[in-house]
Amino acid sequence: DTGVSQDPRHKITKRGQNVTFRCDPISEHNRLYWYRQTLGQGPEFLTYFQNEAQLEKSRLLSDRFSAERPKGSFSTLEIQRTEQGDSAMYLCASSGDTQYFGPGTRLTVL
Amino acid sequence: AQSVTQPDIHITVSEGASLELRCNYSYGATPYLFWYVQSPGQGLQLLLKYFSGDTLVQGIKGFEAEFKRSQSSFNLRKPSVHWSDAAEYFCARNPGYSTLTFGKGTMLLVSP
Numbered sequence: 749d750t751g752v753s754q755d756p757r758h759k760i761t762k763r764g765q766n767v768t769f770r771c772d773p774i775s776e777h778n779r780l781y782w783y784r785q786t787l788g789q790g791p792e793f794l795t796y797f798q799n800e801a802q803l804e805k806s807r808l809l810s811d812r813f814s815a816e817r818p819k820g821s822f823s824t825l826e827i828q829r830t831e832q833g834d835s836a837m838y839l840c841a842s843s844g845d846t847q848y849f850g851p852g853t854r855l856t857v858l
Numbered sequence: 859a860q861s862v863t864q865p866d867i868h869i870t871v872s873e874g875a876s877l878e879l880r881c882n883y884s885y886g887a888t889p890y891l892f893w894y895v896q897s898p899g900q901g902l903q904l905l906l907k908y909f910s911g912d913t914l915v916q917g918i919k920g921f922e923a924e925f926k927r928s929q930s931s932f933n934l935r936k937p938s939v940h941w942s943d944a945a946e947y948f949c950a951r952n953p954g955y956s957t958l959t960f961g962k963g964t965m966l967l968v969s970p
Contacts, residue, residue, distance in 0.1 A: 754901075781958075791948075792960070793957040849894070849901040849902040854899070
């Protein structure tokens with residue numbers, strides 16, 4: 749399978765804990781995006797990389813959120829000191845001219 | 859700011875009937891337009907896209923969409939709906955190689 753993959757698919761954590769998600773994009777894509785989706789809403793943009801450079805960040809990306817793409821391949825999204833409001837589906841996409849999405853990581857903060 | 863409006867939160871269609879899901883985008887230069895479908899608990903699958911050229915675009919699973927500049931619309935259609943089409947459908951736009959702005963989605967229910 750050469751699509752976008754995300755790990756883990758589900759994460760349950762307690763408030764205050766740190767969590768890290770991984771995204772592996774389609775290999776020939778140099779652009780990678782993170783989105784967050786809450787119940788009943790469309791995905792909302794968080795951040796965007798071109799190769800290893802983080803080019804854009806949404807105001808939704810608070811100081812507790814950090815994303816990296818160290819070698820321009822896979823990316824990680826870390827949330828520090830999780831809050832219940834962070835519970836959501838976190839989606840990764842990669843693109844050439846069209847964004848293709850991974851299956852998402854469902855985060856539940858208790 | 860760019861926006862995408864999907865006026866229908868839920869639509870119920872009988873199996874075999876035709877379908878049209880509405881999408882309007884805010885005024886601006888002709889955007890790139892997309893329709894994605896999402897099954898419960900899953901990521902988004904691209905159905906079709908419009909960049910330029912022919913305003914009627916064909917996608918996967920028998921879907922098509924028509925770009926109408928005068929109405930700022932990009933409605934999704936299917937002539938005959940199957941039970942497996944039940945899912946949530948998202949319209950999205952971007953101005954180029956950039957981030958996507960999504961509508962809030964339309965949940966399609968298919969009745970027997």
